[in-house]
Amino acid sequence: MKRILVISIITIIGTVAWSQMGGMRNMPDRQIYPPPSGPGDDEMLNELIRISRGGQLYDNWWKTTVDTEKPKGDHPLWKKQATNKRNGYDTFRCKECHGWDYRGKDGAYGKGSHRTGFKGVYEAAGKMSIEELEKINKGVPLKEHDYSKLVRDTDIADLAIFLKKGLIDTTSLVNDNGVPKGGNTRTGSYIFRRNCTQMCHGMAGTAINFGEPDKPEFVGTIANENPWEFMHKVRAGQPGTTMPSAIINEWSEKDIIDLLAFARTLPKDASEIGWWRGFWGGMGHHRKMHEDYRPGSGRGFGPSLE
Secondary structure (H helix, E strand, O other), X not given: OHHHHHHHHHHHHHHHHHHHOOOOOOOOOXXXXXXXXXXXXXXXXXXXXXXXXXXXXXXXXXXXXXXOOOOOOOOOOHHHOOOOOOOHHHHHOHHHHHOOOOOEOOOHHHOOOOOOOOEXXXXXXXXXXXXXXXXXXXXXXXXXXXXXXXXXHHHHHHHHHHHHHXXXXXXXXXXXXXXXXXXXXXXXXXXXXXXXXXXXXXXXXXXXOOOEOOEOOOHHHHHHHOHHHHHXXXXXXXXXXXXXXXXXXXXXXXXXXXXXXXXXXXOOXXXXXXXXXXXXXOOOOHHHHHOOOOOOOOOOOOOOOO
16 A cells, blocks of 8 residues: 555656656757857857847846956936936946836836836837947947946947847737736746756756845746846846856747746745755756856856846
């Protein structure tokens, strides 16, 4: 009788695990890193790398660059708003003014504690050339928006190419409340298990805590509370870490929305982990997520809900 009970428990666990893995049979193979390319693909791959890096600069340029000094005080334009009470370096981050959805005052940062009233970059970037976008970040015509003394010309160039070629219309993927418009959780489960679990986040997305010990934040937390940040970081990667980039790997927008839809089913806080804590939660390798891209960068310590 005991043997039958043990076999039954093992069978149930195996069935749950298989369903959570999305039924990987007959699913297309995916790779964390792009396959080797021929000589003709080098230029395209280099552009994708630059677009991805530009996305990280948009997120947190100080963690993405090397040998740059963290600015002191507030951004020169910060005094033109009074609703966002953040100060210091945060006021120099592109996302803090223009949002994770690139829509500024017309998007998710149009309300709440992040509200500044500044315009987004999505529509403007579509109308401008890469050269014009570079000039804007060099203080032309608005001198208060000059980043040329903070970062290198190559950094400004990578940011410009991201703004021109890397932005996506987030309104086609999620509604104003951040709820995905579609998304296949089964496919998203497969993408997550294949790309996100063993190296970093664990099977339940809880192997890395982005928050505090008494107030943890996991993959599921970001996917539910800030899906725009989730999509940006999946696409560009996390600054200062070895997190792979969906831009470089040429994932489609469907891949992104499928992954988001599944990630929203993962635990959002410690109370939702339950029995998954021991079975799935610890299967990530924190060291991999926290390594720097290259010697000397010294700034990678994982994502945050900033």
